[in-house]
Amino acid sequence: MNQTKGHPKGLYLLFVTEMWERFSYYGMRALFMLYMVQALLFDKEMASQVYGSYTGLVYLTPLIGGYIADRYWGNRRSIVVGALTMALGQFLLFLSACYFQEVALAKYLMFCGLGLLILGNGFFKPNISTMVGRLYTPDDNRKDSAFTIFYMGVNVGSTLAPLVCGLVGNTGHPEDFKWGFLAACIGMILGATAFQIFKNKYICDPDGNPVGVAPQRSASTAQQSETSSQKSTSRTLLMLGSTLLLTLLFSINWNADSAHLFADADWIGSLIYATTVVMPVIIITDHSLNRHEKLRIGVIYI
Incomplete structure (x- = not known):
């Protein structure tokens, strides 16, 4: 089993993947309300309603995504599909901000982007954290520290996101929101790319068996x-x-x-x-x- 500082390298791959996903998520959230009010000229009540509906669905869809992963796709495929879907959603928000002066088109692109973000989050969120514990044997006392390290990725991503996306997107000029959404999109692509490239090499249990593959189905x-x-x-x-x-x-x-x-x-x-x-x-x-x-x-x- 490959280890770095006492932990398998797969843990650090999951750390990086989760960090970039949280960067993407919180970077978008830092700008979203401002974008609706300042660029699309939504009133605050309407913007709050859209924002609340989005965050509500984001926390609901993992129940569906986890079910599909357990029954059909496995964790790996669900994570990749979810990450790429969210990256596409962020890109649609970038396009929406590019055409913010054409309000009808911008709204259409924005809602399509939100739909993809909600869908992708449902596949990604419930599957990546479940893989951490499976890198270890059931009695391995390193698991507690492994989850601590993993959730440090959440904290790092959520801390950097408003700083970076806010810096390039919230400049006081509505035309600059697109750069914040683009930064969030790039972050998600980086996370998906890292996971896709290294998952077969590092995401495995102590015996070297791949973790998170699609469930095997017998003939019966x-x-x-x-x-x-x-x-x-x-x-x-x-x-x-x-x-x-x-x-x-x-x-x-x-x-x-x-x-x-x-x-x-x-x-x-x-x-x-x-x-x-x-x-x-x-x-x-x-x-x-x-x-x-x-x-x-x-x-x-x-």
Whole structure:
């Protein structure tokens, strides 16, 4: 097992990857409200609503991304896909800031970028930290210090982000916001590139076996999967239908007359609340999960 200062080199690769992801995330957040108010001329109420909806979905989607990683993709693929998706989202924010004077186009690019950031975060966030402990044996007393080192990467990235992105993006001139978003994009690309290049060499357990690969499926498991495809389709339709119904219910202004039930509806916020209710129920009722796994998901949700 390759070690540096008593720890496997894979830990430092995860440190660097997480550091750049946090740099990207907090760099964007440092500028986002200012960009909406100063460049796109949103009023503060609208900007706060968009910002709150974004941060709410960012903390919701890891539940979905972790589920997909455990069932289908594995941690490695989920991290790479998530990182590249977030980098693309940051680039769309950069383009939005490039065309901030064309408000309609800038808004469209901004919301598309936010969607990609939310989606990418769902794949990235729950998977990278789970790989830290798997670099060690269960009884290895270095694991506590390993997580301390790993979360130092979070602190370093979140500290540098406002300094760098704020310096180049928040100059008092709306046309300069794009440089802050571009810096966040470059940071995410650096993290994704480092992980992709070195993951096969360093991300392994003490026996040298790769960590975070896609789960292996036996022939019997594959056959069971095929026979349950109809049930899976039904669950998907149920999930979509339930989410849509709850979104509509949460969007209704119950104090208005029938002609104005959806006046000033917060569709994004309603979608967040609806998904928060539906997704945990769908996941917890998955018969492929054992009781222990369901309890862990329940604790995370609470």
